[in-house]
Amino acid sequence: GAVVSQHPSRVICKSGTSVKIECRSLDFQATTMFWYRQFPKQSLMLMATSNEGSKATYEQGVEKDKFLINHASLTLSTLTVTSAHPEDSSFYICSATPISTNEKLFFGSGTQLSVL
Amino acid sequence: GEDVEQSLFLSVREGDSSVINCTYTDSSSTYLYWYKQEPGAGLQLLTYIFSNMDMKQDQRLTVLLNKKDKHLSLRIADTQTGDSAIYFCAESIGYSSASKIIFGSGTRLSIRP
Numbered sequence: 001g002a003v004v005s006q007h008p009s010r011v012i013c014k015s016g017t018s019v020k021i022e023c024r025s026l027d028f029q030a031t032t033m034f035w036y037r038q039f040p041k042q043s044l045m046l047m048a049t050s051n052e053g054s055k056a057t058y059e060q061g062v063e064k065d066k067f068l069i070n071h072a073s074l075t076l077s078t079l080t081v082t083s084a085h086p087e088d089s090s091f092y093i094c095s096a097t098p099i100s101t102n103e104k105l106f107f108g109s110g111t112q113l114s115v116l
Numbered sequence: 117g118e119d120v121e122q123s124l125f126l127s128v129r130e131g132d133s134s135v136i137n138c139t140y141t142d143s144s145s146t147y148l149y150w151y152k153q154e155p156g157a158g159l160q161l162l163t164y165i166f167s168n169m170d171m172k173q174d175q176r177l178t179v180l181l182n183k184k185d186k187h188l189s190l191r192i193a194d195t196q197t198g199d200s201a202i203y204f205c206a207e208s209i210g211y212s213s214a215s216k217i218i219f220g221s222g223t224r225l226s227i228r229p
Contacts, residue, residue, distance in 0.1 A: 006158070034217065036219075042221065042222075043204065043219045043220060043221040043222050044159075044204070044219045045219075046217070046218075046219075093158055093159065095159075095217075105149070105161065105208075105217055106161065107151075107158045107159040107160075107161070108158055109157060109158035110157065110158040
């Protein structure tokens with residue numbers, strides 16, 4: 001089946017540094033990828049929709065200058081958390097839908113970000 | 117607005133059936149999904165149903181959709197300890213691969229011996 005690879009799976013960083021998370025579709029192309037954030041014991045919250053070759057669409061309340069998204073190819077989207085603070089600590093998950101189908105959404109395994 | 121609701125916890129005895137319920141508000145949803153999340157892991161798609169269907173069965177999983185009441189359920193037959201996880205209901209709004217997916221809060225399923 002379709003596979004979405006997310007890297008790194010876990011990252012610990014100091015406050016004020018930037019962290020980049022990669023989301024890669026391994027065996028399919030996706031014009032659109034999604035970035036979610038999950039706080040402990042809560043549901044996934046959609047942060048932004050990443051569109052290949054154009055600007056990402058951010059959900060209300062998500063700072064676009066804080067969470068930089070780049071979708072440079074049909075198989076790769078990156079999320080950069082800039083100047084990270086402890087309140088940015090969370091579980092970040094990406095997902096993608098193959099161009100060939102409008103049905104299934106495949107998820108990466110997530111990235112646990114801890115900001116000290 | 118778009119909202120998906122689920123109860124937070126469910127406890128069942130091993131071997132019994134589990135039924136996880138979900139309600140949603142947006143009548144324009146196209147696909148409805150059930151995802152499973154094990155601790156520290158990403159989401160795994162369990163099954164999905166198109167909004168013009170009312171039932172879908174896949175091995176131990178049965179999905180029932182009542183579109184009039186905007187109610188979705190997931191039944192897991194013969195529940196096993198490996199089924200312990202958080203189960204998320206989600207709805208897709210729109211027909212393209214860029215459609216938004218709205219998630220419920222998740223139901224934590226625990227299995228009693």
